Amino acid sequence: MSDRVEDLARAFERFPGIGPRQARRFVYHLLSLPLTERTRISDLVSRLAENVRQCPECYRYANGNGPVCNYCSDASRDDSILLIVEKDQDLLALERAGTYKGRYFVLGGVLTLSGKGTIREKELLRAVEKRKNVLKEIILALSATSEGEITTDHLKEKLLPYRDHITLSVLGRGLATGSELEYSDAETLSGALQNRKET
Ligand SMILES: [Zn+2]
Structure with missing residues (x-):
């Protein structure tokens, strides 16, 4: 037995x-x-998966039966800004901070120091291509870790073709080195978002 x-x-x-x-x-x-x-x-x-499913636009796990999640379907959110996070928990931390009103994309991970690892790169590029006429800014809000920085650099390279009309920015580092978004308080996150800088 x-x-x-x-x-x-x-x-x-x-x-x-x-x-x-x-x-x-x-x-x-x-x-x-x-x-x-x-x-x-x-x-x-x-029964977890009965009511929770992955949104086909932003790839976050959310309740509901609509074609996309409530953030993606919310017409009051700003279509011109796309914020890229590593995981669902980071997105929730930013929502709790309450200052960001644009769109999201959940990357599903970061690259390792040797540049390996699985991220939703193809899906991201597809999302950017689809919205390239309305997008004005993409915020790369990955963790302030070595892996987060390597991933940011990699995505910057991949997004190069869009840079003539889309601004790429990173969070202002009120965040301590090595800190993850998930564990940052609302005030720190709001500050990092307000002080974001072009990259
Ligand atoms: Zn969504």
């Missing part, structure tokens, strides 16, 4: 940023809960 504690711990270990000890802490926490609560959590997990 399989060891259920070990099996679940191994599943948690595959989560981002979770080590073996934390994984086991989760399992024993779940064991300590009443069955009703465990069932509720298991139900939330198994």
